[in-house]
């Protein structure tokens with residue numbers, strides 16, 4: 001059921017599951033199958049896995065991996081260092097420090113601190129953990145790492161973020177014992193950027209109620225529209241209320257790599273922390289997240305001293321304690337592939353790659369506007385384009401959703417599907433997420449044509 005030429009296998013989930021189970025189970029046969037079994041996998045997976053390197057894979061912040069980074073990743077897998085102690089890592093520990101300080105300097109203008117993470121979800125969690133502990137220390141004189149959340153603070157801690165912030169912010173609040181209700185969603189303007197006046201009012205209401213504002217979380221590159229919140233204004237609100245300012249730049253943080261677009265992130269230098277995912281707009285193989293912190297000592301709070309990993313006399317003798325660098329213990333040196341690709345391309349190379357993706361977004365938005373059967377939702381802010389097919393016979397939400405599934409089932413294209421803020425009937429939109437610098441305008445035209453043909457076929461009266 002492979003689909004020659006397409007970015008994914010044809011046939012849909014149920015048929016694929018049956019095929020995979022038949023070919024590759026039992027996972028643990030009583031007698032080993034030897035090298036041939038790996039050849040089978042090698043032959044099968046490349047044509048039966050969604051391929052982000054295909055020009056018609058355009059749904060998610062799921063980039064085509066840079067061959068240089070892939071090679072570095074293979075090197076790391078073969079060497080198998082672990083970043084939790086110097087005696088399991090050596091050079092890779094230094095490489096991680098170098099990567100963190102240079103990326104922090106790009107964000108904040110100075111080398112701060114940070115962590116290589118599994119992605120935006122972990123980075124947002126990490127930032128909010130630091131924010132929670134800072135707020136509890138400030139407002140309740142409590143060391144939360146030691147004693148948890150005091151009863152007097154329960155239900156009183158708040159996080160402000162926009163209506164379209166990534167769901168990992170609310171999930172982190174739940175995991176950190178604040179509860180999802182601690183997250184107060186602030187409305188966005190039509191361009192999906194937070195309304196700064198509403199943000200300021202929400203912060204005042206929190207103060208007036210005697211609650212504690214733990215953090216303001218701005219988004220630099222929302223998942224769907226790529227909108228960048230007004231970062232400096234968000235920083236002002238956080239500053240006025242003594243709160244942590246975190247920028248979720250999981251997507252837009254890639255702009256740090258562009259000499260042309262970096263200024264779109266103006267205000268990020270005011271943040272206490274920022275999430276940047278190089279496995280999104282940075283062409284790294286998954287995972288390649290960064291949690292960057294402006295204060296060089298910001299991560300000290302998570303450090304631990306453990307006899308088997310970092311004895312004090314080892315440290316006194318110059319062997320660094322690495323436990324203050326991550327929430328994880330055993331950990332791959334994902335910084336190595338970041339270093340390898342960064343040195344290969346340099347800022348000028350990344351600038352060109354990013355410009356190509358911006359040009360594609362501009363091109364495809366204009367192409368959508370030029371075709372009456374499509375409706376553009378809003379001008380692209382980064383490299384995503386939200387639109388829908390104007391159904392003439394069927395319910396527009398159903399027609400657009402079915403068209404996307406038809407493309408998936410045929411194995412011909414992976415197009416995104418989301419809902420405009422607020423949701424509800426009429427809110428379904430299709431999405432192109434353009435992260436592949438090599439894609440040509442002709443390929444974008446062909447992708448648009450595939451969507452149009454699929455949508456026409458689905459545009460029948462609803463039964």
Ligand SMILES: Cc1ncc(COP(=O)(O)O)c(C=O)c1O
Pocket residue numbers: 061118119120121122124166168219221222223248249250251277289
């Ligand atoms: C704005 C934003 N933040 C955080 C995340 C979560 O990142 P990850 O999936 O790498 O954990 C995403 C994912 O798309 C995102 O778009």
